[in-house]
Amino acid sequence: MKYSILTLLALLSLSCKTQVKVAEPTDKELTEKTTTKSDIEGHIYFLADDLLKGRETGTPENKIAAAYLANTLRSYGVKPNPESGDYYQRMTLEVPARGERPAQSFDSQNVIGVVEGTDPELKNQYIIYSAHYDHVGVRKIPNQTDSIFNGARDNAVGTTTVLAMAKNLAQFPTKRSALFILFTGEEKGLLGSRYYVENPVLPLEQMVYCFNSDNGGYNDTSIATIVGLERTSVGQHIKDASAAFGLEAIDDPAGEQGLFDRSDNVSFAKKGIPAPTFSMGFRSFDGDVTKYYHQPIDEANSLDYDYLTKFFRAYVLSGRKIGNDPKTPVWTAGDKYEAVSKELYKN
Structure with a gap:
């Protein structure tokens, strides 16, 4: 009898344990799981290193940056560009003549990866996560010894933001699919994103948002x-x-700068795809913005990585919320891109 009671208690205990449900992690917890300060520092310090000589489009160093990004996506388990079978979209770009500078052409590449969504229907819609990885290269400045424009803020930070999103979604996909695009040629006139929207690897009408x-x-x-x-x-x-x-989160406080039309998002907006740009915090386009903007002092060691950790996590969590929302993102009623958007999506 004693043995039977003990057995009964053991079975009862086991039954209770099997009925306890472990709470699913929240999107915030999933964001914190993959987005770490050490990862952020590692990517930015590499991309903004002197060895990459400012990542100017068309240079060997720009190609090294592209290879680093492609192999990072590969290491995360992100699928390659479905059109090429690798992580590149290769192109020949032309920079128009300006002043005494003649037109030249050069080969370059966007870096592309895909993560499929989990919902049988919503996975046919894609959120684009994008940033440009090029910068302005090497330039001689009178009375300055440093001639390398490292571009830590512009745009190793943005590039790393997209990598953080890719790492998260490769492990914890959202209902919608994700298309990661890292552009070349932004500093030459948005060339990489302009090329992409004319040569998309997946139909533009499936792209419901560009972040x-x-x-x-x-x-x-x-x-x-x-x-x-x-x-x-x-x-x-x-x-x-x-x-x-x-x-x-605040909206653009420097409307006079025309920032919406100066980054790669506008290439997608012109096609009708809702496309804002997520940027580090500024309340005016001056001070510590203009101090570092396109200057050789924009080095990795001048950044506040505690702030960046919060900033990156805010981007990743935003993407998760948008990627899981049953409602499809749209332009605000009356926006100048609303009409072309309705034409793209046939609604």
């Missing part, structure tokens, strides 16, 4: 500045995600 990341600098570490925040229907997701990591 671009580009930076000049920052002068307020309590905020994230999203150029075009209020121009799409998912602005609240970005505000909530930023708040979850102690940041306030």
Whole structure:
């Protein structure tokens, strides 16, 4: 009898254990799991190293940066460009003549990867996560010894933001699929993104949102500045995600700079795809923004990585919220790109 009671108790205990459900991790917890300060520092310090000589489009160092990005996506388990079978979209770019400078042409490459979504229907819709990885290279400046424009803020930070998203979604996909595009030629006139939208590897009408990341600098570490925040229907997701990591999301405070039309997002907006740009916090385009913008002092060791960790996590969580939302993102009613968007999506 004693043995029977003990056996009964053991079976009862086992039954209780099997009925206990472990809570699913939240999107915030999944974001924290993959987005770490050490990863962020590692990527930015490499991309902004003197050895890459400012990553100018068409140079061997730009190709080294592309190879680094492609192999990082491969290491995460991100699938390659479905058109080429590797992680590149190769192109020949032409820079028009300007002043005394003649036109020249050169070969370069966008870097592309894909993660399939989990929902049987929503996986046919894609969120694009994009940034440009090129910078302005090497230039001689009178009375300065440093001639390498490392581009830590512009745009090793943005590039690494997209890598953080890729690492997260490769492990924990959202309902919608993800297309990661790292552009060449932005500093030459948005050449990489312009080439892409004319030569997409997947149909543009399946791209429901482009979440671009580009930076000049920052002068307020309590905020994230999203150029075009209020121009799409998912602005609240970005505000909530930023708040979850102690940041306030604000819209572009420097409208006079025309920033929405100066980054790769506009190439997609012109096709009708909702496309804001996620940037480090600035309340005005001056001070510690212009101090570092396109200057050789824009080095990896001048960044605040505690702030960047919050900033990156806000981007990743925003992407997760948008990628899982049953409602498809759209332009805010009356936006100048609303008409072309309706034409693209046939709605």
